[in-house]
Amino acid sequence: MHRLYSALQLKKLLIQKALGETYTQPLPTLQEKSTALPTSLDKLKELCNNCYLCELSKSRKKVVFGKGNPKSDILFIGEAPGATEDSVGEPFVGRAGELLTKMIENVLNRPRSSVYLSNIVKCRPPNNRAPTPKEALTCRPYIFQEIEIIKPKLIVALGATAFNYLTNDTTPISKARGHFFTHNDIKVIPTFHPSYLLRNPSAKKEAYSDMLKVKNFLAQQ
Numbered sequence: 001m002h003r004l005y006s007a008l009q010l011k012k013l014l015i016q017k018a019l020g021e022t023y024t025q026p027l028p029t030l031q032e033k034s035t036a037l038p039t040s041l042d043k044l045k046e047l048c049n050n051c052y053l054c055e056l057s058k059s060r061k062k063v064v065f066g067k068g069n070p071k072s073d074i075l076f077i078g079e080a081p082g083a084t085e086d087s088v089g090e091p092f093v094g095r096a097g098e099l100l101t102k103m104i105e106n107v108l109n110r111p112r113s114s115v116y117l118s119n120i121v122k123c124r125p126p127n128n129r130a131p132t133p134k135e136a137l138t139c140r141p142y143i144f145q146e147i148e149i150i151k152p153k154l155i156v157a158l159g160a161t162a163f164n165y166l167t168n169d170t171t172p173i174s175k176a177r178g179h180f181f182t183h184n185d186i187k188v189i190p191t192f193h194p195s196y197l198l199r200n201p202s203a204k205k206e207a208y209s210d211m212l213k214v215k216n217f218l219a220q221q
């Protein structure tokens with residue numbers, strides 16, 4: 001591909017020279033032609049907003065890009081937007097988001113605005129079904145690049161989907177939760193998804209203990 005592009009570039013230059021041109025605008029390089037990865041959240045968001053690579057782009061109302069403090073030491077990653085997020089265009093603004101906010105404020109003792117929140121998949125799967133592997137794998141490069149830009153000290157993977165796609169580890173969430181894993185040298189701690197906690201309030205004590213581990217980890221940085 002690079003070779004073909006260079007040959008075409010050279011051919012174009014030779015034609016221009018043959019036509020008597022002495023000056024041309026620099027030709028766009030292959031990188032400028034969109035293969036470069038966005039290195040700012042704004043550029044990455046724009047790319048997501050214009051993404052039609054999977055079926056979810058047909059049914060979404062809004063693309064739900066991450067939101068929060070771009071310099072945060074902690075990044076919370078969920079599964080995919082729900083109905084409220086799809087309408088508003090922001091992550092974790094429904095009931096699960098309310099619970100997550102309480103966990104951040106009451107256990108970590110910090111405002112929600114001090115952290116960054118995102119999802120593995122940026123568009124809502126219809127009827128709140130789990131994203132298919134094809135959808136998750138198509139979308140995953142976006143969260144990987146979001147992580148690269150934010151460079152958090154710790155990622156909290158909310159639920160099995162976030163944990164599995166971030167770490168490629170298939171340990172069930174009930175076993176993996178509260179333990180430290182890694183994604184590209186960044187520590188990942190899985191815990192239960194707040195939607196699961198809403199359906200299973202008895203699991204909140206485990207989630208509380210996971211959040212205490214998060215708090216201790218951050219205090220040591």
Ligand code: URA
Pocket residue numbers: 078079080081082085090091092093094096097119195
């Ligand atoms: N559940 C998620 O996983 N993410 C959201 O943004 C909202 C609910």
